[in-house]
Amino acid sequence: MGLKLALFFGSTLLVTWSSSAQTLPDSVFIRKIYDEALTSGQSYKNLDYLSNKIGGRLSGSPEAEKAVQWTKQLMESYHFDKVYLQEVLVPHWVRGAKEKASIQSGKTKTEVPICALGGSVGTGKQALTANILEVKTFDELKSLGREKVQGKIVFFNRPMDPRQVSTFVAYSGAGDQRRQGASEAAKLGAIGIVVRSLNLFQDDLPHTGSLRYDETVNKIPAAAISTNGADKLSQMLKADPNVKFSYEMHCETLPDVKSYNVIGELRGSETPNEIIAVGGHLDSWDLADGSHDDGTGCMQSIEVLRLFKTLNYRPKRTIRAVLFMNEENGARGGRKYAELAKSNHENHVAAIESDAGGFTPRGFGIEADLTKIKVIQKWKPLLAPYGLHDIGPGHSGTDIEPLGEVDKNAALIGFTPDSQRYFQYHHASNDTFDKVNKRELELGGASMAALVYLLDKYGLDVSK
């Protein structure tokens, strides 16, 4: 776009107003939230610290512990009404020395990039080497039967479906291979698995992520291979069915470690026992600094409370920023939060999770009664000017789902940013701070604050 300027663009109304926050029209207060976030937002600066000074924060790691202490101090520095920790025991899986893998066809040996899936057992001191069997689905695996699977390394190579506009749908459609592939293959006698990385792009980066071993079958080593590596392996297998795959992984699971959810609160002025929680998860994978997954969600959640403080908005209900520990490989923080909410007889109006990256806001996915969803949808005219159009039933978040089981009245809400870039970085070594755009991050925090403001002001109880 060049010389001639965009004179026709509709401008979002900019206003100044001198009344107190509580008496402003909703559209004016929401505009003030965005103005503050876009001119004086602190989430980007805070994410820079978390990503670049602390780094990857796998549960049980020293970095996770540092992140707990630093985010607690950060919220204290903002003078939230209450900042505290919730103790939770978390799994402690470690990757060990960098993984290696190669494809052997005759005398040629081709190295390919892999990484261990989170929770996987290692291969022992030696590399694991065996013939390889490519499948796309569990049904295909089962149809091959024990005779063909026994003693082999199973290669799960079903790509994410690029036709899905929401990349999360594509993720959902391919994730069984990573989660349950090891146990499904072990049931038929396989000695290891390699899974195509859950990535919609062709590149050389393996993407880790959790697996779940069935307790009834052998635990076999499970690796992710980059999308380019998967294509290479598949081609070589077609040319030579006797190709051997060889990989070496030194990961292991150590005893559980004490860790924490980190919580900050602005106490409600009218009904403090009614809570609106907004959160992300503080742990990350170890391959990168975990900026989009989920440094952004944590920094946005803290920013929501900071915005209210700065704008002198005194909430009627208690607003809580919750940084959950251990979403990636156990979800223990989310369960602990729900358990304590129940034993403390807390009443959550809603819980919002930001765990889909720090990209431009598109809307909110809601798990709640249709009547509550309709209340939120009535706020669309206030939110659409900020690009929030996709507001309706949808996925909320791994950390807040356990809360839904103990507090049936709580609306569970997932912040939905644009999803196109997420799975290029997700769980891979390129999920780093430089992939986050400052304005996109700030718009996300402001969007979450706008919804929290409306939830606080009006609640979701249509009978009242």
Add this chain to the structure above:
Amino acid sequence: MGLKLALFFGSTLLVTWSSSAQTLPDSVFIRKIYDEALTSGQSYKNLDYLSNKIGGRLSGSPEAEKAVQWTKQLMESYHFDKVYLQEVLVPHWVRGAKEKASIQSGKTKTEVPICALGGSVGTGKQALTANILEVKTFDELKSLGREKVQGKIVFFNRPMDPRQVSTFVAYSGAGDQRRQGASEAAKLGAIGIVVRSLNLFQDDLPHTGSLRYDETVNKIPAAAISTNGADKLSQMLKADPNVKFSYEMHCETLPDVKSYNVIGELRGSETPNEIIAVGGHLDSWDLADGSHDDGTGCMQSIEVLRLFKTLNYRPKRTIRAVLFMNEENGARGGRKYAELAKSNHENHVAAIESDAGGFTPRGFGIEADLTKIKVIQKWKPLLAPYGLHDIGPGHSGTDIEPLGEVDKNAALIGFTPDSQRYFQYHHASNDTFDKVNKRELELGGASMAALVYLLDKYGLDVSK
């Protein structure tokens, strides 16, 4: 996002259908457009060639000529019904040796990154050095008067407004400094200007762009300074009002050069003289390869026609991909296209321009009678599943606006992708291929094709 999968995401319906393209329900054919674009799209590969094999394509340059020849061949290779060139004389401005600038305060000399604005005169062989005067607006400049401005270098330092959710509104609000700053300053006797780069981010990259000299005043050298450089200069001026600014630019304007618009057509089967044009501009600035501005728009426009060919869709009206030459510093290609449309008695139903980057689609801005806008808005249910919500009055495009002047019946439509990242790259040395996301680019081309399909099938004449 980790272990638990997104099972609640609404999936966009995926279908297979065996009927001919013409008899499919609209939603089914539009789904096929996206499927083809997302699974076998060629725009990303083509952009890679344009950006990395040809590179920056300033009007009059050898690269612009190469781009003309290559895009013509590309469209011929797709067997469009007709591929041809429209000759147009374009300005030939050249940057010359890399610009240099420094701020001098006492004995300290601080270098800062600048670049010449497109169309600027140079400083001559010597650097231009003078006292500097910072202003934010033309009103402020005028209030200072000739006495204070005479002999100085004027520093225009009004930032883009970060509060605007649409960054194009922010661009529009700051662009007068770049376009008219030189002449406004020269009227009061200034000997040069430096303009804060039109960039919402803080970095070290100067952003070029066109200026317009009034013919009645002196042409004085005009440079853009990076946002960090502008802040530095402003700070140093506050500390020492006698700061001197010194810069050296060797740019000049050479005689006009013959160049071309490049056009490909699918001929309409029913009313071939009714045209739907879809285009971008083939020229770019010289500091980078011009991927987002506007390689993406060109490759998407070609992709629209390729999608129809591949899907065996035979349009009723003539569908035309137009790659305009010289949008950046003269808009001569757009004017030539309009002139020929008029002399050939062509009838445009609509012209769509993609010149806002290859980011995730958000909608379309329309310049047309309200009745036509309403026809397009009625298609929202077909487009919203693909994230196209912002459909209404808005800016169309610099290249197609002249067409609107000669064909009052033509709806002028601007493709509107997400705007948050655009001005980080716009007209700067980082507008390169690696900043383009494959899926975002492909979704854009498919979105344009979906709209062209509806325009072709139904037209916009509500009286029929």
